[in-house]
Amino acid sequence: MLELRPSCENCNKPLPPHATDAMICSFECTFCSDCVSLLGNTCPNCGGGFVPRPIRPVTNWKGDNYLGHDPASTTVKFRPVDWEAHQHLLLRLQGIPPEQR
Numbered sequence: 714m715l716e717l718r719p720s721c722e723n724c725n726k727p728l729p730p731h732a733t734d735a736m737i738c739s740f741e742c743t744f745c746s747d748c749v750s751l752l753g754n755t756c757p758n759c760g761g762g763f764v765p766r767p768i769r770p771v772t773n774w775k776g777d778n779y780l781g782h783d784p785a786s787t788t789v790k791f792r793p794v795d796w797e798a799h800q801h802l803l804l805r806l807q808g809i810p811p812e813q814r
């Protein structure tokens with residue numbers, strides 16, 4: 714199940730489950746959309762692209778599949794980006810869209 718992390722890994726901005734500016738890579742690395750722009754839509758941990766994080770319903774519409782049953786994570790992952798290393802990664806990925814990485 715998708716881990717709904719509580720904040721942006723780079724700037725620590727709170728990203729509650731209803732945040733519409735939370736972005737994730739395929740490994741669930743979680744960043745705010747501002748940081749994703751700065752990162753050139755490239756995850757500093759895996760080199761993959763980002764997509765908007767889906768919103769988990771707060772209401773039990775069906776079969777206990779909602780936040781009350783499966784709450785968001787409270788474990789903060791705060792690992793500010795090493796921008797120099799990221800520039801090197803961006804150079805290697807230059808011009809390669811996420812679906813071809």
Ligand SMILES: [Zn+2]
Pocket residue numbers: 721722723724725726744745746747748749
């Ligand atoms: Zn951020």
Ligand SMILES: [Zn+2]
Pocket residue numbers: 738739740741742756757758759760761
């Ligand atoms: Zn990643």
